[in-house]
Amino acid sequence: MPKQVGDLVLYSVDDLHKQLGLSKMTIRAYLRDGKIRARKLGVQWYVTEEALREYFGESSKSKSTTVPKKPKNYRYVVKGINDLVSEQEECATIQETISCIEDQAIISLFQVAIIDRDSDEVVELIKARDFLDRHK
Known part of the structure; x- marks a missing residue:
């Protein structure tokens, strides 16, 4: 279940695994390689909704941030x-x-x-x- 922090929706590796159907190892590799922007809090990675939109090409600024x-x-x-x-x-x-x-x-x-x-x-x-x- 994604976490809501104010206006921000944060997705964990488990959330992305369930919603996208990718393995957790693949998702972690994307995060480590910088293919998907994320932040690590403690031992847990979190991805914002905006970062997912950038990855899937919905944001016009995705090239400038990567x-x-x-x-x-x-x-x-x-x-x-x-x-x-x-x-x-x-x-x-x-x-x-x-x-x-x-x-x-x-x-x-x-x-x-x-x-x-x-x-x-x-x-x-x-x-x-x-x-x-x-x-x-």
Whole structure:
């Protein structure tokens, strides 16, 4: 059952699993890869109705929120994708982020959170390898 917080409707992985018929593993992979915008509260992922509309192409601004074009408004946090890697490093620029990723021994254990400086919202969560492919 989706949770209502004020005007916001939040869907959990279980809600999306039941409503969309996708496996929970697939949904979590979409969330980790940044295909669907979501926030993690504790151990539970939550997706807004707006994020679902963007994913299904109903929002005209979906491209601008998933592929940031102006790096000056963003900060980048390189962090481990699981509990095995607890490191986290904040970077101010794309070049600094690339350097930080390249310093890691096993790149596949890291992801990059692209965060809007003004709102502190995670705009995109992307695998470190995909970040390098996009910006090199």
